[in-house]
Amino acid sequence: MNEKKSSASAWKSIQIGLAVLLGLFVYAYGFDVTKVNLEELRSERRQESLTRVTRTLAQPDIIGYEQQQAIVTMPLYVPCPAGGLLSTLPEADTSGAYLTISPACAAPGETVQVEGFNFPNNITGPIRFIPGNDPLNVVELGRESITTDSDGHFSASFLIPDRISDAPQFIRVTISESVGKPYFTQNAKDTWDKIIETVFMALLATTAGTILAFPISFLAARNLMKSVRSPLTSVSLSVLGWPIGMGLGYFVVNQVGKFTIPLSENIVVSLLSVIATPFIFWFAIRWALPQEEIKVPTLSVRLTRLLVIFIAILVAFFGFFQLAGLTTSISLGIEKALGSLGFLATFLFQVSDILRITTPALGALAAGGALASFLGRIGQRTAEKSPAARVKTINFIVASLAGATIFGLSGWLVEWLYQVGRVEYTFWGPIIVGAGLGLLLAFLTKPKATLPTGMVVYSITRTILNALRSVEALVMAIVFVIAVGIGPFAGMMALGLHTIVSLAKLYSEQVESIMPGPLEAITATGANRLQTIIYAVIPQIIPPYISYTMYRWDINVRMSTIIGFVGGGGIGFLLQQNINLLNYRAASTQMLAIAIVVASMDYISSVLREKYV
Amino acid sequence: MLQVKNLTKIYDGGVKALDNVSFEVPKGQFLAVIGLSGSGKSTLLRCINRLIDPTEGQILWDGEDITAASPEEMRNIRRKIGMVFQHFNLVHRSKVITNVLAGRLGYVNPAWSFLNRFPKEDIEKAIKQLERVGIADKADQRADELSGGQQQRVGIARALMQDPNMILADEPVASLDPVLAHSIMKHLEEINKKDGVTVLCSLHFLDLVHRYADRVIALNQGQLVFEGYPRDINDKKFKDIYGRDAERVG
Ligand SMILES: Nc1ncnc2c1ncn2[C@@H]1O[C@H](COP(=O)(O)OP(=O)(O)O)[C@@H](O)[C@H]1O
Ligand SMILES: [Mg+2]
Numbered sequence: 001m002n003e004k005k006s007s008a009s010a011w012k013s014i015q016i017g018l019a020v021l022l023g024l025f026v027y028a029y030g031f032d033v034t035k036v037n038l039e040e041l042r043s044e045r046r047q048e049s050l051t052r053v054t055r056t057l058a059q060p061d062i063i064g065y066e067q068q069q070a071i072v073t074m075p076l077y078v079p080c081p082a083g084g085l086l087s088t089l090p091e092a093d094t095s096g097a098y099l100t101i102s103p104a105c106a107a108p109g110e111t112v113q114v115e116g117f118n119f120p121n122n123i124t125g126p127i128r129f130i131p132g133n134d135p136l137n138v139v140e141l142g143r144e145s146i147t148t149d150s151d152g153h154f155s156a157s158f159l160i161p162d163r164i165s166d167a168p169q170f171i172r173v174t175i176s177e178s179v180g181k182p183y184f185t186q187n188a189k190d191t192w193d194k195i196i197e198t199v200f201m202a203l204l205a206t207t208a209g210t211i212l213a214f215p216i217s218f219l220a221a222r223n224l225m226k227s228v229r230s231p232l233t234s235v236s237l238s239v240l241g242w243p244i245g246m247g248l249g250y251f252v253v254n255q256v257g258k259f260t261i262p263l264s265e266n267i268v269v270s271l272l273s274v275i276a277t278p279f280i281f282w283f284a285i286r287w288a289l290p291q292e293e294i295k296v297p298t299l300s301v302r303l304t305r306l307l308v309i310f311i312a313i314l315v316a317f318f319g320f321f322q323l324a325g326l327t328t329s330i331s332l333g334i335e336k337a338l339g340s341l342g343f344l345a346t347f348l349f350q351v352s353d354i355l356r357i358t359t360p361a362l363g364a365l366a367a368g369g370a371l372a373s374f375l376g377r378i379g380q381r382t383a384e385k386s387p388a389a390r391v392k393t394i395n396f397i398v399a400s401l402a403g404a405t406i407f408g409l410s411g412w413l414v415e416w417l418y419q420v421g422r423v424e425y426t427f428w429g430p431i432i433v434g435a436g437l438g439l440l441l442a443f444l445t446k447p448k449a450t451l452p453t454g455m456v457v458y459s460i461t462r463t464i465l466n467a468l469r470s471v472e473a474l475v476m477a478i479v480f481v482i483a484v485g486i487g488p489f490a491g492m493m494a495l496g497l498h499t500i501v502s503l504a505k506l507y508s509e510q511v512e513s514i515m516p517g518p519l520e521a522i523t524a525t526g527a528n529r530l531q532t533i534i535y536a537v538i539p540q541i542i543p544p545y546i547s548y549t550m551y552r553w554d555i556n557v558r559m560s561t562i563i564g565f566v567g568g569g570g571i572g573f574l575l576q577q578n579i580n581l582l583n584y585r586a587a588s589t590q591m592l593a594i595a596i597v598v599a600s601m602d603y604i605s606s607v608l609r610e611k612y613v
Numbered sequence: 614m615l616q617v618k619n620l621t622k623i624y625d626g627g628v629k630a631l632d633n634v635s636f637e638v639p640k641g642q643f644l645a646v647i648g649l650s651g652s653g654k655s656t657l658l659r660c661i662n663r664l665i666d667p668t669e670g671q672i673l674w675d676g677e678d679i680t681a682a683s684p685e686e687m688r689n690i691r692r693k694i695g696m697v698f699q700h701f702n703l704v705h706r707s708k709v710i711t712n713v714l715a716g717r718l719g720y721v722n723p724a725w726s727f728l729n730r731f732p733k734e735d736i737e738k739a740i741k742q743l744e745r746v747g748i749a750d751k752a753d754q755r756a757d758e759l760s761g762g763q764q765q766r767v768g769i770a771r772a773l774m775q776d777p778n779m780i781l782a783d784e785p786v787a788s789l790d791p792v793l794a795h796s797i798m799k800h801l802e803e804i805n806k807k808d809g810v811t812v813l814c815s816l817h818f819l820d821l822v823h824r825y826a827d828r829v830i831a832l833n834q835g836q837l838v839f840e841g842y843p844r845d846i847n848d849k850k851f852k853d854i855y856g857r858d859a860e861r862v863g
Binding site: 285289290291292293380381384517518520521522523524525526527528530531534535536539540542543 | 662664683684685688689690691692694695696698700701702703704705706707711715716717718719720721722723724725726727729730731732734735768771774775
């Protein structure tokens with residue numbers, strides 16, 4: 001037994017040894033591929049440029065003064081002429097600032113003493129060697145600078161570089177004096193503009209993302225979706241309902257728009273309609289949807305109600321179009337009057353545009369959803385009440401139609417994406433395959449059995465979320481830059497999309513971890529699924545939702561500062577440009593702005609979180 | 614009249630929580646369900662309003678087959694069955710009045726309840742139920758600010774909002790101290806005797822059974838081991854229900 005133990009421990013030691021060896025190997029390779037090299041860091045060249053860049057970074061370009069520049073030069077010979085022609089050098093004019101050099105000539109590599117007099121007090125400026133015999137030559141050598149004392153005097157030793165000439169060359173001291181009041185530099189103003197753009201990009205992305213992630217998170221929550229099951233008849237009919245309903249809805253709402261948009265050019269008409277439609281809608285709905293009903297209404301009452309609701313919804317869409325028209329008129333009317341607040345008018349105009357574009361889409365979605373749920377209900381009822389044989393027959397028909405629809409639409413998408421151009425592959429083929437699969441499914445399922453539709457929706461949602469979440473927002477930004485052009489809109493779209501997918505994931509995990517008790521209790525009262533969500537789920541998830549949204553807001557602010565690196569707008573664009581131009585003082589301003597914004601957002605969100613969560 | 618016929622429930626993991634259970638409850642009876650923890654009491658009560666789908670068997674309520682009801686019909690059945698829970702199952706962050714109003718969700722038009730709008734009569738009714746259980750002054754507090762006994766009263770008020778014909782109470786007093794337990798049981802008794810509501814109540818303590826129940830059924834490992842009047846539980850029956858090693862106290 002002892003032997004066994006020792007052999008086991010020996011085996012263990014070998015394992016540990018191998019693990020260490022493997023670790024060594026992995027890290028050695030890692031050092032090699034990441035080119036870890038501290039020698040380079042210690043090299044003089046690196047140290048010097050590091051110092052220089054760090055010093056520039058420490059002086060952000062924010063405030064500027066009007067500069068008054070004075071250039072003082074003094075000739076000297078390099079090397080000393082053979083005949084000692086010192087007298088040919090002119091005397092310095094001692095009435096203003098002037099330089100003296102001793103000795104007045106030197107060989108390359110020697111040092112001369114330069115003294116300055118009558119300079120402004122306590123001022124720093126570069127001292128340079130100017131080759132050639134033009135004192136205003138732009139070429140200059142040297143890196144030294146001088147600082148005058150309180151008498152306007154300085155004295156510095158200057159190393160003569162390796163430039164020789166027979167003609168006199170020059171030592172030049174440039175001093176600039178700040179005069180007048182300080183002002184914000186152009187760079188500071190640009191930074192301000194861009195940082196505002198950045199913050200709002202993050203704000204819009206977070207808002208849009210939160211709004212859309214909210215409903216999606218329920219679809220991605222296992223505990224809610226698991227119990228959703230419906231018979232094949234119902235599923236197939238809903239699948240058919242979606243495209244048909246969306247098509248019809250889009251068509252009808254567009255027709256409404258076509259006939260009523262001209263009306264909205266008259267501001268009185270549009271104003272009256274915008275005021276009247278909510279009332280009409282409200283009363284129609286009040287009448288058609290009684291608050292509580294114990295007895296089941298008769299068929300004719302039900303049909304009338306349906307008709308009234310339909311008309312009410314048409315009226316509502318009419319109201320939307322009128323609202324869009326009214327907003328456009330108002331924005332155009334007040335743009336001039338608003339002056340510097342003109343962006344408010346632009347905002348209104350954009351909102352009306354968004355309203356006009358999204359209204360038909362909304363109509364399509366609403367009609368699609370309505371028709372799908374209506375047909376789904378009919379399917380449910382058929383499956384429950386009809387004899388099994390008839391349900392089976394119906395299933396064969398509707399399942400094959402639904403399969404054909406799904407595959408046909410997918411084929412259409414493929415055609416659109418890849419432009420195959422072969423109808424038999426992208427249209428007839430998929431339709432036949434889909435219909436066949438539908439038939440097979442109808443054949444295999446018992447007519448009255450229910451399918452786990454909830455889990456199917458859950459899996460699809462989860463898969464899409466996970467796939468999209470693994471794409472970095474920066475990469476998405478590149479795609480959106482191609483789609484909508486360089487600028488903050490692309491950045492906002494990318495951040496918004498990333499926000500949707502990551503928040504939906506986080507939210508749905510919260511939904512999955514709620515207390516099941518209240519859910520059970522509300523279900524037991526006879527509440528339907530949506531009521532259960534509203535009364536049992538939402539109250540429980542509000543605090544974590546707020547906290548996740550703020551956390552995401554933090555991330556979005558951070559991300560929006562660098563999304564400009566790929567053309568997504570915001571301050572990153574400016575920062576990258578300045579870094580590329582080696583304009584470190586300007587870049588430093590942007591870094592400072594980013595730091596301030598991120599830190600203050602951090603602070604604000606932590607305060608809010610403490611308060612509300 | 615509630616008829617349970619050959620009810621069996623096997624959970625996904627293979628646990629047989631109910632094993633061929635049959636019994637009947639006449640209208641207006643107070644039926645106690647007793648048994649050790651894990652014997653299947655909660656499963657039985659939840660099968661009756663189909664919070665859990667039974668594996669086999671049939672439940673008939675006034676002739677209507679609950680086990681065969683469609684989801685749509687199930688909502689209408691559930692709204693006539695109130696339920697009270699051991700852990701109260703209130704929505705903590707909602708107001709007491711909202712919790713009580715939730716009892717009306719099976720009646721109101723869903724479209725309106727999405728907007729948190731309830732008919733005026735329902736709101737008045739909710740206040741009345743809270744008065745009935747003696748906590749009308751707490752209506753606007755958050756549910757989790759209430760004590761356990763008060764929370765259970767909110768639970769009862771919520772069940773009453775449903776105008777129930779039957780109340781399922783799953784160990785309603787197991788998390789409360791004895792004094793509070795009696796006050797809660799008295800509310801259930803009053804609802805049973807005064808309003809004629811059938812009550813199915815699972816209980817731990819035999820003294821509560823003797824004090825409040827008209828009839829008793831007992832479960833042991835999912836099987837019905839006793840059905841009769843509380844006074845008929847003698848020492849032998851007791852050992853059948855609670856096992857050989859159990860000792861009678863009190
Ligand atoms: N959701 C579930 N999944 C699997 N097994 C369960 C589940 N709920 C309860 N059980 C099991 O079923 C049996 C009966 O449980 P339960 O009805 O809760 O008993 P009681 O309420 O009498 O304590 C227990 O063995 C329990 O472990
Ligand atoms: Mg239990």
